Amino acid sequence: MADDRERAEILVTGVHKRINDAFQVFDHDLNKTVDVREIGAIVRSLGCFPTEAELLDIIDEVEEPNGFICFERFLPTMSKILMENKFRPIPEDTLLTAFEVLDQQKKGHLEPNELTEYMRQGDEPFTQLEMEEMLSSAVEPDSNLIYYKDFVNMMVLDGER
Amino acid sequence: MKAAILIQGWFRRYMARLEMRRRYTWSIFQSIEYAGEQDQLQLSSFFSFMLDNFTHLNGSGPDLISQLLDPVVDPWLGRETRYELIPVAESYSGPRISFPLSVSHTNSLVNAFKEHQTLHARYALQLLWETKKLLKQMPNIVHMSTSYAKEITICGDLHGHLDDLLLIFYKNGLPSAETPYVFNGDFVDRGKQSTEVVLILFAYLLLYPTHMHLNRGNHEDHIMNLRYGFTKEVMQKYKTHGREILQLFQDVFSLLPIATVIDSKVLIVHGGISDQTDLDFLNSIERQKVKSALRLPRRSLEEPDVSRPYKQTHGPRPGSSHSRRQRPLAQTKRKRHRGLSRQDSGSSSSSSPSSSSSSLCSSRTPPCLPPRPCASPPPPIVPFSVDGLQVPFLDSLASLPPPSPPRVEREWKQMVDVLWSDPKPQDGCTPNTFRGGGCYYGPDVTQRLLRHHGYQLLIRSHECKQEGYEICHGGNVITIFSASNYYEEGSNRGAYVKLGQDLLPRFYQYQVSRTTRKLTLTQRVRAAEGSALRALQEKLFSHRSELLTGFLPFDHNNTGFVSVGEWAQVLETVLRLDLPWRTLRPHLARLAPDGSVEYLSCFDCMGPGLHPPQVTPNLAETLVRYRTDLELIFNIIDKDHSGLISLDEFRHTWRLFSGHLGVALDDGAIDALARSIDFNKDGSIDFTEFLEAFRVVHKLDKDH
Numbered sequence: 001m002a003d004d005r006e007r008a009e010i011l012v013t014g015v016h017k018r019i020n021d022a023f024q025v026f027d028h029d030l031n032k033t034v035d036v037r038e039i040g041a042i043v044r045s046l047g048c049f050p051t052e053a054e055l056l057d058i059i060d061e062v063e064e065p066n067g068f069i070c071f072e073r074f075l076p077t078m079s080k081i082l083m084e085n086k087f088r089p090i091p092e093d094t095l096l097t098a099f100e101v102l103d104q105q106k107k108g109h110l111e112p113n114e115l116t117e118y119m120r121q122g123d124e125p126f127t128q129l130e131m132e133e134m135l136s137s138a139v140e141p142d143s144n145l146i147y148y149k150d151f152v153n154m155m156v157l158d159g160e161r
Numbered sequence: 162m163k164a165a166i167l168i169q170g171w172f173r174r175y176m177a178r179l180e181m182r183r184r185y186t187w188s189i190f191q192s193i194e195y196a197g198e199q200d201q202l203q204l205s206s207f208f209s210f211m212l213d214n215f216t217h218l219n220g221s222g223p224d225l226i227s228q229l230l231d232p233v234v235d236p237w238l239g240r241e242t243r244y245e246l247i248p249v250a251e252s253y254s255g256p257r258i259s260f261p262l263s264v265s266h267t268n269s270l271v272n273a274f275k276e277h278q279t280l281h282a283r284y285a286l287q288l289l290w291e292t293k294k295l296l297k298q299m300p301n302i303v304h305m306s307t308s309y310a311k312e313i314t315i316c317g318d319l320h321g322h323l324d325d326l327l328l329i330f331y332k333n334g335l336p337s338a339e340t341p342y343v344f345n346g347d348f349v350d351r352g353k354q355s356t357e358v359v360l361i362l363f364a365y366l367l368l369y370p371t372h373m374h375l376n377r378g379n380h381e382d383h384i385m386n387l388r389y390g391f392t393k394e395v396m397q398k399y400k401t402h403g404r405e406i407l408q409l410f411q412d413v414f415s416l417l418p419i420a421t422v423i424d425s426k427v428l429i430v431h432g433g434i435s436d437q438t439d440l441d442f443l444n445s446i447e448r449q450k451v452k453s454a455l456r457l458p459r460r461s462l463e464e465p466d467v468s469r470p471y472k473q474t475h476g477p478r479p480g481s482s483h484s485r486r487q488r489p490l491a492q493t494k495r496k497r498h499r500g501l502s503r504q505d506s507g508s509s510s511s512s513s514p515s516s517s518s519s520s521l522c523s524s525r526t527p528p529c530l531p532p533r534p535c536a537s538p539p540p541p542i543v544p545f546s547v548d549g550l551q552v553p554f555l556d557s558l559a560s561l562p563p564p565s566p567p568r569v570e571r572e573w574k575q576m577v578d579v580l581w582s583d584p585k586p587q588d589g590c591t592p593n594t595f596r597g598g599g600c601y602y603g604p605d606v607t608q609r610l611l612r613h614h615g616y617q618l619l620i621r622s623h624e625c626k627q628e629g630y631e632i633c634h635g636g637n638v639i640t641i642f643s644a645s646n647y648y649e650e651g652s653n654r655g656a657y658v659k660l661g662q663d664l665l666p667r668f669y670q671y672q673v674s675r676t677t678r679k680l681t682l683t684q685r686v687r688a689a690e691g692s693a694l695r696a697l698q699e700k701l702f703s704h705r706s707e708l709l710t711g712f713l714p715f716d717h718n719n720t721g722f723v724s725v726g727e728w729a730q731v732l733e734t735v736l737r738l739d740l741p742w743r744t745l746r747p748h749l750a751r752l753a754p755d756g757s758v759e760y761l762s763c764f765d766c767m768g769p770g771l772h773p774p775q776v777t778p779n780l781a782e783t784l785v786r787y788r789t790d791l792e793l794i795f796n797i798i799d800k801d802h803s804g805l806i807s808l809d810e811f812r813h814t815w816r817l818f819s820g821h822l823g824v825a826l827d828d829g830a831i832d833a834l835a836r837s838i839d840f841n842k843d844g845s846i847d848f849t850e851f852l853e854a855f856r857v858v859h860k861l862d863k864d865h
Contacts (some may be wrong), residue, residue: 021741025184044177098164116164
C-alpha cells in the first residue's frame with residue numbers, strides 16, 4: 001500500500017518535472033511566466049493534441065489578466081491533462097489513412113495545391129505561415145509533389161524524439 | 162473533412178515540438194558559450210604562469226608566448242618602414258595596394274577575399290601600420306552627425322563571418338560618404354575569416370575616416386584572440402610574418418575608439434554601461450594602455466586582501482541556477498557572467514611562487530562535491546603583474562610590481578564595463594561578484610545615464626540574438642548582432658540598424674545560407690540541434706570524474722543506475738548549465754527497462770581512433786576538456802608550423818599544463834603516452850592527429 005502511494009507520488013513528481021522542463025524552455029526571463037501565445041507549443045510538446053478550441057479553453061483556465069501564464073496555475077491544469085491522457089496523440093497508421101482519404105484518386109501522392117486546399121478547410125484552417133512550413137517540408141523538390149507516405153515516415157520519426 | 166482536421170492537428174503538434182527543439186538548442190549553445198568564456202581565464206592564467214616560471218621553451222631566445230603576451234617594448238619603434246623590406250614575389254596573384262588607398266584598392270580587396278585569397282603580409286603590415294597611425298589621432302569617443310548622409314548604418318558583432326559582411330555590403334551598399342557605417346566591435350574570433358573581415362574594415366576606415374567608424378569590442382583583445390581563434394588563424398595564414406602581424410593587431414585593437422555618439426543623442430558601445438560609467442572620464446583616458454581586459458592592472462601591495470572572501474563564497478557560480486533557486490526574489494536573468502568573473506582566483510594561483518604543482522583548483526567545484534585533488538593548498542594571494550618586466554629565473558618575489566595608483570584601476574574598470582556589460586530586465590546594477598569588470602545593468606541605470614547626457618538611445622551588441630536584434634529597457638536599448646548562423650547553421654539571423662535624421666531605428670535582417678537549396682525548417686533545426694548536442698556530450702564527457710562522484714551518493718551499491726530526477730539533479734549541479742535536462746535526456750543517456758537512467762551511457766561517446774592503454778579515463782577526460790587550449794599551445798610551440806612537435810616539447814608542455822591544472826599524472830604515464838603517439842618513432846608527434854583522437858562523437862544519435 002505504502003509502495004503504491006510512493007509509486008503514485010513518484011509518478012506525479014515525474015509529470016510535474018516534465019511540465020517544468022517544457023515550461024522552462026519558453027520562460028525567457030526565468031520568472032516562471034510565459035507569454036500566452038506560447039502555451040500551444042508547450043502543451044503540444046508535452047504530447048497532447050488539443051484542437052485550437054480546446055487550447056483556448058486551457059488558456060481561459062490559466063491566463064493572468066496581463067496576458068501571461070504563470071507556472072503555479074499552469075501546473076495543476078497541465079498535470080490533470082497529462083494524467084488523464086486527454087488529447088491523445090495520433091497513431092501513425094491513422095495519419096497515413098487520413099492522407100489516403102485526401103488522395104481520392106489513389107495516386108500515392110498529392111499536389112501542393114490539393115493539400116493547400118484541404119488544409120485551408122475546417123474550423124481551424126492553416127495560416128499562411130503554417131501552410132508554407134508544411135509545404136516546404138512535404139514537397140519533394142524535383143517532382144514538386146507530396147509523397148505523403150514518405151512525409152509521414154519522416155515526420156513521425158522526428159516527432160517521436 | 163475529418164481527415165484534414167486530423168492532419169492539421171498532428172502537424173501543429175509536430176511544429177510545436179520543432180519549436181521546442183529549436184529553443185533548447187539555443188539554450189544549449191548560449192549556456193555553453195557563456196560557461197566557456199569563464200573557462201577561458203584558465204588559459205590566460207596558464208600563460209601567465211608559464212611566463213612567470215619558464216621563458217625558453219625551445220631554448221632559443223624569448224619565445225612567442227612572451228612576445229605575444231608581454232609587448233612592453235614596441236618592436237616597431239623607429240622601424241616604420243620595415244614592411245617595405247618584405248619582398249613580394251612576381252608570382253603573387255593577390256591584391257596589391259598602395260597608400261593613400263583608393264576605391265579601386267578596397268574593391269580589389271573585397272573581390273580578392275571573396276575568392277578566398279590572402280593579402281600578402283607586406284600589404285597587411287602596411288595596412289595595419291597606416292591604421293595605427295590614423296587611430297592615434299582619434300579620440301576615445303567619436304562623434305557623428307546624420308546631417309551629412311541620409312542614414313547611418315550600425316552593425317554589430319561579425320566574428321569573422323565574411324559572408325555576413327559581404328551580404329550587408331550587397332544589401333546596403335559599400336561604405337561611402339552616402340552610406341556611412343558604424344561597426345560596433347567583435348570583428349574577429351570564432352569565425353574562420355576574421356583576418357579578411359578586419360582588414361576590409363580597416364581599409365574602409367583608411368579610405369573614409371569620417372564616414373566609417375569602428376568601436377572596440379571585447380574580442381579586440383589579444384588574450385581573447387589566443388583562445389577564440391584569431392591568433393591561430395593569423396598564424397596559419399601568415400606563416401612567416403604572423404607574429405609581427407599579431408603584434409600590430411594588438412596595438413591597433415587597443416587604439417580603437419571606445420564609443421560613437423550620433424547627433425549627441427545616440428550612444429553606441431559594444432557591451433553597455435554600469436552605474437559607474439562616466440563618459441567624460443572615459444573620454445579622457447589613454448585608451449591604448451588597456452591592452453587586454455583580462456590582464457588586471459597592478460594592485461597595491463598595501464591593499465587589503467579583498468579577494469580572499471570571494472574564494473569562500475565561490476562555491477556556486479554567481480547567477481547559476483543553484484543560487485537563484487535559493488533566492489526566488491532575486492530573479493536574475495538567465496545569464497552567465499562573462500570571462501572576468503574569476504579573475505581573482507585566477508590571478509592568485511597563477512602568480513604563486515614558482516612551483517610546478519600550483520593549481521587552479523577549488524574555483525570550479527560546487528560546494529557539495531569534494532574539490533579536485535590539488536598538489537598544494539591554494540596559494541596566498543599575490544599581486545598580479547602586468548607591465549613589470551619579467552626577468553627569467555629570478556625568484557618570482559623579486560619581480561613583484563610597485564603599487565599601482567587607483568586611477569589605473571578606475572580607467573581599466575571603466576573600459577571593461579563598457580566592453581563587457583549586458584542589460585538585464587530588472588532595475589539596478591549587479592556588478593560582477595568578483596573584483597573585475599562587466600556587470601548587468603537595469604533599465605534605471607540606462608535611463609539615468611541617457612538622461613544625464615541628454616541622449617535618447619543606447620545601441621550595443623555583444624550578445625547573440627535569434628532575430629539579429631532585440632529592443633529592451635522600454636526602447637532605450639537596442640542590441641544589434643550581425644553574425645548570422647553564429648552558433649550553427651540556421652541558429653539565428655543577423656541584422657543591422659539604420660538611423661536617419663529622425664533617429665528612429667529601422668532594422669534589416671538577413672541570414673547567410675551555405676547551401677544553394679533552401680533548407681527546410683526541419684533540416685535547419687536538426688543540424689543545429691545535432692551540433693548543440695555534440696557540444697553538450699563533450700561537456701559531459703569532459704566532466705566525467707566529477708559527475709561520477711556526484712552520482713555516488715545516489716547509487717550506494719554501485720549499480721550504475723539512478724532515477725531520472727537524480728540524474729538531472731547531478732548534471733545540473735556539476736555542469737552548472739541551466740538546461741531542461743529531462744527533455745534532453747533521450748539524447749544523452751540510456752534508460753533501463755524500469756525507467757532508471759544508466760548513467761555511464763552518458764560517456765559512451767568517445768570517437769574511434771587511438772586508444773593506447775596509457776589513456777586512462779582520467780586522462781581522456783582531461784584531454785577532451787582542454788583540447789582547444791592544448792591545440793593552441795602546441796600551435797605556438799610549433800614554430801615552423803609543420804604540425805609536428807618534438808617528444809621533448811610535448812612532454813614539457815604537458816607537464817606544465819597538467820601541473821598547473823593539478824591533474825595527477827606521473828611522469829611515467831606522460832612519457833609512455835608521448836612514445837605511444839609517436840607512431841613512426843622519429844621523435845616527433847603530429848599533434849593534430851593526437852588531438853583528433855580526443856574529439857567526441859555523437860554516439861547516441863543513430864539516425865543522422
